[in-house]
Amino acid sequence: MSQTERVLRIQQMLQVRKVIPREEFLGELEVSLATLKRDLEFLRSRFQVNIGWSRERGGYFCDDLRSGGGARNIPGPMYSASEIHALLLMQDLLIQLQPGLLEMDLTPLRQRLQLLLGTKHFEPDQIRRRIRILHMASRPVNAKCFQSVSMATLSRRRLQLTYCSRSRNEETVREVSPQRLVYYRANWYLDSWCHLRNGLRSFALDMVHDAEISDIRADEIPDDALDAHLGGGYGIFAGAPQNTAVLRFEPQVARWVCREVWHSKQTQHIEATGHLVLSVPYSEDYELTMDILRYGANVEVLAPDHLRHHVEEQLRAAANRYLVPSV
Secondary structure (H helix, E strand, O other): OOHHHHHHHHHHHHHHOOOEOHHHHHHHHOOOHHHHHHHHHHHHHHHOOOOEEEOOOOEEEOHHHHHOOOHHHOOOOOOOHHHHHHHHHHHHHHHHHOOOOOHHHHHHHHHHHHHHHOOOOOOOOHHHHHOOOOOOOOOOOOHHHHHHHHHHHHHOEEEEEEEEEOOOOEEEEEEEEEEEEEEEOOEEEEEEEEOOOOEEEEEEHHHEEEEEEEEEEOOOOOHHHHHHHHHOOOOOOOOOOOEEEEEEEOHHHHHHHOOOOOOOOOEEEEOOOOOEEEEEEEOOHHHHHHHHHOOHHHEEEEEOHHHHHHHHHHHHHHHHOOOOOOO
16 A cells, blocks of 8 residues: 555544554554554644544544544645656646736645645755746736636636727627637637627637626537637638648758648658758638748748748838838
């Protein structure tokens, strides 16, 4: 029996009976007296459980556990040191991904896990010092709105959103059936069925100003329909792929680009010259164009023609900004 199992069994026995003789503990747990004492000390020191011993009463007792006052001091699940390290790491990475997003909910759990692990195994600031996530172009999300959206999504309830459209600079109130949360390029999005527009929509959570959970069950949209409409094209933009971009990268950047995933159904090959040819399905060219432009002169759009012309126009417009006016 592991220490996890022994500690939980000790808890159960002390909750059920007023006094437990030492011999009964030893027989039930199949351990030595020294191991039993270490387990009891673990509960006393780590979780402040007031376990007593009385010769007159004939064994060990814990009045707090019997009355329910001390039950909160003992955690339900117990974990190994490696599992606790992994859980703490996961928590800290999530907090770093979106500071403040779930920090209020995670802080008590973090404290409990640190208590389980003990100070000799863990220094609270080590994760943040040794593993750092640097944010680039992330947009903060209101923590209260995120909590409501995530709860509604998981509990399958409709939401009433107050949403501001960036493209139209217009605020609307919408009833939606949330389908899934998407974390894409350091930002959160909500894929939903919008009852106002009567269609699938993806909402940027940083533009959700208020979110209220409804008692009405959310409508269910099949995953394949979601993927076809919201996940098939390039990036976060909706719509099934209508085109395939063929991009040719110079050898000096090909070693980096060949490791990048631009789309789940992309294809690529290396030419004898060292150039990388990447084919990417896409629906709208706005986001794809931005990714192409960041490689500047190190990439050429081979197809389709309208994407090639659009990128060329953008490069010419950018170059024109740096022309020196003639005197």
